Amino acid sequence: FLSTGDALAPGNNGLKDQVEALRWIQKHISKFGGDPNSVTLAGCSAGSWSLSTHMVSPMSRGLFHRGIGMSGSATFQNPLPHHxxxxxxxxxxxxxxxxxxxxxxxxxxxxxxxxxxxxxxxxxx
Incomplete structure (x- = not known):
């Protein structure tokens, strides 16, 4: 989530990496017996924070269909430190x-x- 607080490194790289992983899953899940139309994400603590962010992100739209968030939400906590x-x-x-x-x-x-x-x-x- 590297951020320098300016346009050169605005942050969210961790979430963008997760989106790339979700795209990979969509492309390859059927090779593992999975269904690309039934992808569930689950996360605890920071993983739950990521999940809640993906739920509202246009970049994640269509890449997963359900989510299980435990003990964390981007709407509940201060999402990123100010430093x-x-x-x-x-x-x-x-x-x-x-x-x-x-x-x-x-x-x-x-x-x-x-x-x-x-x-x-x-x-x-």
């Missing part, structure tokens, strides 16, 4: 990236592997 840019700066610094501007942060983060990005998350705690 998103601080988190992007921190991740850039952890990965040895310059952090003076959004463009510097994004240019450097795009050079990092999925493994490097994933491993950097442990250092946030």
């Amino acid at each position: 998103q840019k601080d988190l992007a700066v921190k991740q850039a610094e952890i990965l040895g990236c310059p952090s003076n501007t959004t463009q510097e942060i994004l240019t450097c983060l795009r050079t990092k592997s999925a493994e490097e990005l994933g491993n950097s998350l442990r250092k946030f705690a």
Whole structure:
């Protein structure tokens, strides 16, 4: 959900990744014995937050048909922390990236592997 609070990285990348996964499911579900017209999403906590967002998102329309949300809703909680840019700066610094501007942060983060990005998350705690 990387966001720098500006047009260069407005956020919601995690939700966009989930939409791509739902598109993949629609394309391939029948190969696994599933029905593309009967896809149910379920989520707990942050997963439930994502589900409630997909329920109202035009990008997700037609990609699933039912949802089970447990213990979370985008309409109930503060959906994203107000300090998103601080988190992007921190991740850039952890990965040895310059952090003076959004463009510097994004240019450097795009050079990092999925493994490097994933491993950097442990250092946030």
